[in-house]
Amino acid sequence: AKSAGKRQWCHYQPSLQAGLVARHELNENLDTAIAESAFRLYYQPIVDLASGALVAFEALVRWPHDRRGMVLPDEFIALAEESGQIVPLGAWVLERAAQEAAGWHAFSSAARAAVGLPPLRVNVNVSARQFRDAGFVDVVRGAVRTSGIPAESLVLELTESVLMRRDDRVHTDMHTLGELGVGIAIDDFGTGYSSLSYLREFPISILKIDKSFIDGLGLSQQQYALVEGITRIADTLGVQVIAEGIEHPDQRDLLAAMGCPLGQGYLFAHPLTPDQARTFIEQHTTP
Numbered sequence: 016a017k018s019a020g021k022r023q024w025c026h027y028q029p030s031l032q033a034g035l036v037a038r039h040e041l042n043e044n045l046d047t048a049i050a051e052s053a054f055r056l057y058y059q060p061i062v063d064l065a066s067g068a069l070v071a072f073e074a075l076v077r078w079p080h081d082r083r084g085m086v087l088p089d090e091f092i093a094l095a096e097e098s099g100q101i102v103p104l105g106a107w108v109l110e111r112a113a114q115e116a117a118g119w120h121a122f123s124s125a126a127r128a129a130v131g132l133p134p135l136r137v138n139v140n141v142s143a144r145q146f147r148d149a150g151f152v153d154v155v156r157g158a159v160r161t162s163g164i165p166a167e168s169l170v171l172e173l174t175e176s177v178l179m180r181r182d183d184r185v186h187t188d189m190h191t192l193g194e195l196g197v198g199i200a201i202d203d204f205g206t207g208y209s210s211l212s213y214l215r216e217f218p219i220s221i222l223k224i225d226k227s228f229i230d231g232l233g234l235s236q237q238q239y240a241l242v243e244g245i246t247r248i249a250d251t252l253g254v255q256v257i258a259e260g261i262e263h264p265d266q267r268d269l270l271a272a273m274g275c276p277l278g279q280g281y282l283f284a285h286p287l288t289p290d291q292a293r294t295f296i297e298q299h300t301t302p
């Protein structure tokens with residue numbers, strides 16, 4: 016856009032203006048939506064690649080909007096981060112997801128225990144801005160307490176942007192969360208300034224390898240070696256790996272063969288409504 020000539024600039028300005036108007040409107044609607052809890056959570060299964068067993072669900076937020084239809088998070092999370100609205104929205108997501116998990120436990124934990132499976136976990140995305148908020152740890156503690164789920168059943172998915180600022184607050188909060196017993200996952204691993212030293216420095220229990228690495232698995236020897244190497248190092252450190260964005264059976268087979276324990280992607284299921292998630296649990300619990 017910077018190199019755009021005069022003619023293009025004239026062309027560009029009205030759409031910029033329109034963008035700002037849409038942005039402003041979206042921001043105002045976000046406030047109302049937060050106040051009225053107008054959001055919905057969808058749940059995407061995470062499975063054991065060797066056995067096919069259901070292990071967890073990742074909660075993914077959506078915003079059903081009068082005119083825009085089902086608005087996806089890529090359209091409003093960044094906006095909510097900029098404005099700080101992510102703090103109340105993120106708290107709602109945590110509480111709602113923990114409550115949903117308590118519901119799953121009530122009808123599936125006994126049957127799962129009978130076949131040696133632990134209670135279902137729920138993974139929740141946490142943005143950097145949300146993590147930095149002074150009340151964050153209390154929100155997590157509250158969500159666990161109010162729902163009554165074991166802390167181990169809640170997993171926070173953080174991106175590397177949270178861990179990059181190695182200040183005291185980040186350290187203290189990460190260790191408080193670790194002691195609380197909640198799981199901590201590094202999301203989108205491999206896309207940022209990935210550093211395996213995070214795994215030493217923080218109580219990380221899960222590493223999610225970004226879809227971009229999974230896409231090239233069968234195509235490039237290098238990509239395969241990279242994913243295998245990450246999986247092996249993680250395993251040595253007692254960190255579980257989840258491969259994201261698995262779409263093809265051959266990707267699943269390659270990952271299972273290299274010993275990657277867990278996977279997630281359209282091959283297994285798209286994000287599901289709460290009702291669909293319950294049906295999925297029923298179909299994947301009883302023999």
Ligand code: C2E
Nearest residue numbers: 075076087088089092108140141142260261262280281286
């Ligand atoms: P993410 O955390 O990396 O989540 C995975 C995204 O990939 C989801 O998109 C999911 O629907 C999509 N996906 C899953 N499997 C496949 C696959 O096999 N192929 C392809 N092409 N895509 C797949 P979604 O739901 O649109 O979410 C986008 C991003 O929005 C998430 O990326 C996450 O960063 C953010 N997000 C979602 N919910 C929340 C939330 O409650 N709080 C925060 N802070 N961020 C959220």
Ligand code: CA
Nearest residue numbers: 073140172202
């Ligand atoms: Ca995620």
Ligand code: CA
Nearest residue numbers: 202203223259
């Ligand atoms: Ca991810």
Ligand code: CA
Nearest residue numbers: 202203225226
């Ligand atoms: Ca992502």
